[in-house]
Amino acid sequence: QQQVKQSPQSLIVQKGGISIINCAYENTAFDYFPWYQQFPGKGPALLIAIRPDVSEKKEGRFTISFNKSAKQFSLHIMDSQPGDSATYFCAAVGIIQGAQKLVFGQGTRLTINP
Amino acid sequence: ETGVTQSPTHLIKTRGQQVTLRCSSQSGHNTVSWYQQALGQGPQFIFQYYREEENGRGNFPPRFSGLQFPNYSSELNVNALELDDSALYLCASSIPRTGGAAETQYFGPGTRLLVL
Numbered sequence: 001q002q003q004v005k006q007s008p009q010s011l012i013v014q015k016g017g018i019s020i021i022n023c024a025y026e027n028t029a030f031d032y033f034p035w036y037q038q039f040p041g042k043g044p045a046l047l048i049a050i051r052p053d054v055s056e057k058k059e060g061r062f063t064i065s066f067n068k069s070a071k072q073f074s075l076h077i078m079d080s081q082p083g084d085s086a087t088y089f090c091a092a093v094g095i096i097q098g099a100q101k102l103v104f105g106q107g108t109r110l111t112i113n114p
Numbered sequence: 115e116t117g118v119t120q121s122p123t124h125l126i127k128t129r130g131q132q133v134t135l136r137c138s139s140q141s142g143h144n145t146v147s148w149y150q151q152a153l154g155q156g157p158q159f160i161f162q163y164y165r166e167e168e169n170g171r172g173n174f175p176p177r178f179s180g181l182q183f184p185n186y187s188s189e190l191n192v193n194a195l196e197l198d199d200s201a202l203y204l205c206a207s208s209i210p211r212t213g214g215a216a217e218t219q220y221f222g223p224g225t226r227l228l229v230l
Contacts, residue, residue: 006156034218043204043221057164086184089156093217099170100202100210102147105154 004092004106014113019077021108023090026071030092030103035064035075038087038107046102047088048075118207118222126228127195130133135190137205145169146188147219148180149204157204163188166209192227200229 002070007022011018025086036044036050050064050073057064063076075083090105119138127133129151139146145164149157159172163182177193186207192199206219 032217036221041223041226043223044219047222049218071203093219097164097170100145100208100217101159101162101170101172102206103159107154 002057003088004103006108009106010109011056012111012113013042013080015080015082015114017080019084019112020074021088022072022074023105024070024072024089025092025103026104028071029096030094031091032076033066033073033099034091034102035094036089036091036104038089043044051091059074077110078092079109082112082114085110085112086106098105100112118205118220120205120225123223124223124226124228126230128230129195129197131229132169132191132193132196133195133227135192135205135227137188137203137207139186139188139207139221140186140197140220142218143207143209143220144186145208145210145217146186147206148168148188148190149206150174150199151202151204151224153201158191183203195229197229200227202226 007093034049035047037047038044048062052089066073086107093102121136147162148160151157161171162169166182179191181190202224204224206221208217208219
């Protein structure tokens with residue numbers, strides 16, 4: 001119930017294309033959904049986040065779509081660039097067993113071909 | 115404003131030894147969480163500290179322990195190291211929720227631990 005399922009595991013997109021990564025959760029205690037970007041040898045960096053009271057949030061080329069009834073959310077990267085090549089993690093935050101917890105998805109390795 | 119810092123960056127230990135990893139939280143953040151990230155996997159929650167007390171724990175054995183100091187910095191201690199403890203250990207700092215607003219966690223660069 002604390003899992004966050006992420007797909008695909010890896011993704012290859014041509015430069016200028018749209019990258020789409022999907023996540024699903026089960027526990028309705030989650031009420032904040034951040035996406036993190038991680039480059040090799042670095043810690044995850046917050047990219048964009050959404051609360052379940054909105055269905056979409058856009059920041060530059062990055063958009064989160066959120067479907068509360070389906071308990072699914074996705075990241076869209078428009079006009080994908082080689083510099084976007086990294087591993088992306090969705091996450092869910094909530095009070096679980098009395099404490100704040102952040103649960104990560106399994107990650108998607110994104111490669112943008114020039 | 116400084117970000118989250120961790121030390122050391124890399125560490126090599128042998129099985130059975132003990133290790134201490136350190137984390138300085140981002141300025142103004144009083145909550146610190148620790149994560150273990152195995153190669154090719156997502157980070158797994160170890161525990162969280164708030165006001166110097168453990169405030170939530172993941173599925174890790176008691177040989178994983180921690181401390182938080184009055185300046186909000188933190189240590190992760192691992193006793194009786196096993197080969198499977200080899201991973202990137204991440205520290206994240208945050209401000210606890212107020213008024214129902216969700217927290218955002220900011221991660222440090224991590225400590226790469228290799229157990230031989």
